[in-house]
Amino acid sequence: MDASNKKPGWRPSWWRGRTAVIGVPYFWLLLFFLAPFLIVANYSVSEMGAIRVENITSVVDGAVKLTVKYSNYVNLTADNLYWHAYLASLKYAFFTTVFCLLIGYPFAYFMARAKQALQPTLLMLVMLPFWTSFLLRVYAWKGLLDEGGWVADLITGSHFDRVLLWLGVIETQGQLMHTTFSLIVGMTYTYLPFMILPLYANLSKMDLRLLEAASDLGATPWVAFWRVTVPLSKAGIIAGSMLVFIPCVGEYVTPELLGGPTTLMIGRVIWDENFSNNDPPMASAVAVILVLLIVVPLAIFNKYQVEAQEARK
């Protein structure tokens, strides 16, 4: 289009409100997002004193001295507990994402291809769990998988629990609660709407004439699906996956309510270090490593958000 559609970076001097509009949220974010991170980093290289954290900077002989303590990180690497927790968290988050995708993609697909008149109702039916409290939905599974809960009965009755035992996701036959199984089921359940909604948004906007064109050129529906629909929905898949994976790694509530002693996740570690052990520096160190672990998925997510923004223009 005409070159004039390129908006230059600066505006004429009469556009003054700009500084405030950019400045306020920017300052806010620096104060409440960046500064806390820096403080966490600071804490991670400090140690707990008697009542409170010892400051890493001190004035000795008139000069400012920096005493960086690596003991937290040393503990992290030395104690196997932490390694296991990190790996377990990544593993559980990964499987949750995969299951959400396996269940959610066809779901979103069939929703998007349903009769036009039906779609708003279907969307509304998905919105409802989305808007319902996360906590309550996790709690709902307690009732189902606890001793005597009807899902638990169904699984033991059909001997499906033998399969689960064989897979290693439950410890003892008959006990389905506080196991890897209950954890993954719970997390998949709560995060499923987060996978379905971006996928649906993407798939419903797809131009169906592309499929007609593919069919016209000789592609069977199965082939057209894999070669046309799936590649076009890539952005939705990435968005949904990141929306599930990243928060899942640091999950606390679901492991706490549905998980057990064998399913220690890193969110629980941070919580315990802070609340039970009263050791914020240790908690901070654990948090720092967690952030580093998710930095790559975070960057992918951010890139997707920016691209989605550009694409809308």
Add this chain to the structure above:
Amino acid sequence: MKNRAIFGTRFAKGFGRAWLVGGFLFLYLPMVTLMIFSFNHSRLASHWGGFSLEWYAKLASDTEIINGLWLSLKIAVTSATGSVILGTMAAFTLVKYKRFRGRTFFTGMVNAPLVMPEVIQGLSLLLLFVAIQHATERFDGGFPERGFFTIWLGHLMIGMSYAAVVIQARLQDLNPQLEEAAMDLGARPWQVFRLVTFPMITQSLISAWLLTFSLSLDDVVASAFLSGPGATTMPLVIFSRARLGLDPSVNAVATVMIVIVAICVALASVWVARAERRRAAEISAAARDDS
């Protein structure tokens, strides 16, 4: 022909229907079970002890929950409002101002809280408040005291990102020529916002408010890190009870919440669908007019 291209066979169509039904069952059965058992006279999940409304009756005198609910509502309303205000500014920045120093950094900071695990957000904000408190210790015991204010700030922090994303999407779709037209006709920048931009993003502002409201009302982890004595939000009450085991009072609260949400979502959907249908009809009627 079209359906053939998409579905190919009747098998695929049937499969699709089955998947959707199965999916919805998966989504809803847990909640329905939860609701049914709120009327269970027995406390156990395994045993139906008869229909009873006793847990609802007990709810009415459950001060812990009622106080928690009241606190949660106060925080939710105020933090949602704040989130929308800050989120609008952030959205504006992201959409209108293409080049300023640290733009990528800003974008990253706005998008991160959407996915950042809450334990990290909770912990970092907690340490921030502790640090500020130590620094201001000389003045009246330090500020801020952990409680309402700190929880509110935490929710505001998270809510702002959600609000920004929702509002940004709408702003992006807005025809820039509308604002230019307003300026051309004599409106100053602030008037342009008030008279043209704002009315056009109103619906997304409401969506953003509702979203951040429900996020705040629901929040467990960040609230736990940032709360203090006497500031127990309803999710925290529910969480501590749920940790101990199955509790019918939780079922009762859950049922109430689910029903309220269901009614609101249904009403909103119907209202939006009707408005859209009316609009589409008006547009096609106008197009038939031959100027």
Add this chain to the structure above:
Amino acid sequence: MSTSADNTKFLQIQDVVKDFGGYKAVNHVNLDIAKGEIFALLGSSGCGKTTLLRMLAGFETPTSGRIILNGQDLAGLPPYERPLNMMFQSYALFPHLTVWDNIAFGLRRDNWPRDKVAERVEAMLKLVQLSKYAKRKPHQLSGGQQQRVALARSLAKQPEMLLLDEPLGALDKKLREETQIELVNIIEQVGVTCVMVTHDQEEAMTMASRIAVMSEGRFLQVGSPAEIYETPATRFVADFIGNVNLMDGTVSVDEADHVVIDCADCKHYVGHGITGTVGMSVTVALRPEKITLQREKPADPYNCVAGKIEEMSYFGSSTVYRVKLASGQVLAVSTANTERHSESALTWGDIVWAHWSPQAHVVLTQ
């Protein structure tokens, strides 16, 4: 702030440049527009016409140069302080306001009293014949109606100048023809000076009293539609406007009242003098409608050429023939179908003679 500015220089664009980080969208443009004129900026996408228009409106600032309207330098003036109004390509009607409120918008920003606003809005509605639609919202109007509201809105404040951005771009062909005339009538009735931007030659030629052909940020030629069409200044302009046959040749005879130009296929006898010398390379531009086809060889040795009809396109009111000449060049010839069935109708493969008058050429040196 109306001074006694010279009426032929109502709008003065003085050496304006717009530089987008190395890319010059508008490259040293100079122009004077007279009061009451309808002036068109014509060019294809990316030529800079819209950038120039936006600089007039105040949405872009010139990198250098001055814009003076009615004696007032517009530099530093934001759009809301400029005494001109713009009609946008997408109409940009405020969807949440009624037609009435849309038109009243500008007046209210100037704090006009209620009764004056009502008076003016009614007058505008009457001008565009939409009085019955005052309470409707934009989405309840058809495309043509929306355009009229946009026009009324931009004229409501009686601006010193009206800017039109591709005014008919969004309309379909039939509607476009009717609207062109209506639009010009209204503008002339109101008497406002008008600058419009378009890529559609027909639109420019029908509506404007003067046109500037733009390419790559520069003006190639400024003149009335007839001047531009019949006396294009360069090959580009000749080719851009309408259809043209371009034949390269050398000047063989150079006299004060006539010149002869030798081309590959024929010799042109041009019935007027040109500034040039013998031996100079020139291009002869010949419009298709100026050429006549006949089977017999014409008597005149000049201004004719033989060829074979390669293609014919029937347009109903006219037919365009593509005649292949000996050198391989194809001549486009347009003939009006003045009779319903012609006995000597030409067809594919016929050998014909094309001929034209000595006044039909334009000799181009650029």
